[in-house]
Amino acid sequence: MEVARTYSPSLPVVFTLAERELVRFFRQRNRVIGGLVQPVLFWLLFSEGLRSSDLGYTHFFPGTLVMILLFTAIFATISVIEDRNEGFLQGVLVAPVARWAMVLGKVLGGATIALIQALLFLALGWATVGQINPTPASALAATGGMALLAVALTGLGLLIAWRMDSTQGFHAIMSVFLLPMWLLSGAFFRQGADGWLGVVVAVNPLTYGVAALRHRLTPLDAEGLPPEPLCWLVTAGFAAVMLAACWWVVGREARGS
Amino acid sequence: MVRVSEVRHRYGEREALGGVTLDVAPNEVLGLLGPNGSGKTTLFRLLSTLLPLSDGDILVGGASVKTNPAAVRSQLGVVFQSPSLDKKLRVEENLRHHGRLYGVSGAELRRRIDDELTRFGVADRKRDIVESLSGGLRRRVELAQAMLHRPRVLLLDEPSVGLDPSARSDLWRRLADARDEGLTIIVTTHLLEEAERADRLAIMDAGRVVACDTPRELRSSVGGDTLTLVAGDADALADAIRDRFGGEATCVDGRVRLESRTAAADAAKLLSAFPEWITEVTIGRPSLEDVFFARTGKLFVGADE
DSSP, X not given: OOXXXXXXXXXXXHHHHHHHHHHHHHHOHHHHHHHHHHHHHHHHHHHHHTGGGTOOHHHHHHHHHHHHHHHHHHHHHHHHHHHHHXXXXXXXXXXXXXXXXXXXXXXXXXXXXXXXXXXXXXXXXXXXXXXXXXXXXXXXXXXXXXXXXXXXXHHHHHHHHHTOSOHHHHHHHIIIIIHHHXXXXXXXXXXXXXXXXXXXXXXXXXHHHHXXXXXXXXXXXXXXXXXXXXXXXXXXXXXXHHHHHHXXXXXXXXXXX | OEEEEEEEEEETTEEEEEEEEEEEOTTOEEEEEOOTTSSHHHHHHHHTTSSOOOEEEEEETTEETTTOHHHHHHHEEEEOSSOOSOTTSBHHHHHHHHHHHTTOOHHHHHHHHHHHHHHTTOGGGTTSBGGGSOHHHHHHHHHHHHHTTOOSEEXXXXXXXXXXXXXXXXXXXXXXXXXXXXXXXXXXXXXXXXXXXXXXXXXXXXXXXXXXXXXXXXXXXXXXXXXXXXXXXXXXXXXXXXXXXXXXEEEEXXXXXXXXXXXXXXXXXXXXXXXXXXXXXXXXXXXXXXXXXXXXXXXXXXXXX
16 A cells, blocks of 8 residues: 655644744733743842842843743743643644654744743833843844743753653752752852852853843943853854754653553 | 554563554454553554554554654544643644644645534534533544544544543444544443444453454354352352352352353252352343453453553
8 A cells, every 4th residue: 555645844833833832822821921020020129139239130130031031931841741641742743743843843932932021021121221221233132142042941941841750840850950050040140159159150051141141231240251252152052952952852752651 | 454463562561562463454443442451552552653662563554653653643543532632722723733733734724624623513613712612522623633634544542531421422423424434443442332332342451452353243252141140158159050060150259150051041040059049140141241251251340450
């Protein structure tokens, strides 16, 4: 018997999976609010609370942007855990779609949501804080940087979620790995801490994303940061490595029970 | 249409399938009947390509799951036990995404969505969010979705779980219609009364197919009617019957079971022989449960371990 049909065209697959993420997200208003309000709240509290230490709204702004990207990316990928065992993803896994198209659709969908939230926050900062006043070119570059970070963090989330069988496990990883990763990215502390903390900050790829945003958005606060080209290189590499790792892990897919 | 040969599967140390061979002809509804843990869900997951196949081979329309999974996938329509519909999306949105996953798009996709929703009687629910539909309607939307890309084989895992009796019989009527239109259907179930509606049944136990035939043939393969006796001491009664009359009297679950071609006469004989032991006698035509018992020596309901 002749069998001609094989893989479905990949572009519509990527598009349709990304579209699904976006539609789902905007239909759940509490997710929209949760992903944005919490970081704004943190931004207010940190900035007011640490004003005496000479750290203010400008200092915490790039870090808060990254926090928005991180939280939104995580919420977009945590659904994978249940989705693949008793939901929509089961259907995707038995459809004739290339695994890379599945990964790309999922990651681009999550990353787009994260980017939209971050852009809203960028607009808020621009409008309310005098020192956040990037040139149009810098704003555009920052948007590109946020897009790369969004892809990297959504990819990281997918990578973690894919191997998990419960959302509780994901929450554990989030508190012992993802939140510290954010705290130690220069988003919170000043750059150049001494000792082992400094080493952790230096090897954390997120450090370079936060720094790239500082260079572009709050250049007056950029003292002691890694050089800008290095920041961009590491951030782009972070995104590429996460995408490749997702493709590899999802493609391998030889899970037992 | 579908050929399963010598398929084995283990989860770590535990053997879930121990060499399953099955041939499914075009245009038939094959039921995979077995208690929980019999391996039917593992077989379903292998057939659907959700689990990678390590031992043996499965061919769908000539394509092997091992060497050409994409060709297998494009020929399958799969309905999972836990719905694969996105509950937050509208009915039509679900079908649209599904269509694109199978390479259908544009005007053709819109036309097919309308066709399939109409066929399954849910066209008026097109714009409803899936969450707001009843279980029976969701199953129908899922069937419409599974048929959207014109599969040749429909795979369903326990499709009637969570459905009320009328929705269940509606589902089976629609499966029969789909078969009449040329589909091959493989459906797993652990419900005996539902299994009667399949064209052919593969009965599974402990990772093996213990019998495979039409429900009628399977029933007539059991040697006659079934006599079930309830007694205070069933073990002793079974021994006494064997002593006095010979033949096969087995004791299961506090009851004595016998197969007999002259059940009514035997019942009278047994009642007069052991009047003080027997508290209840039942005579039954052989059921699929008796078939299961005859092939495995286990009661269907108690065979879960």
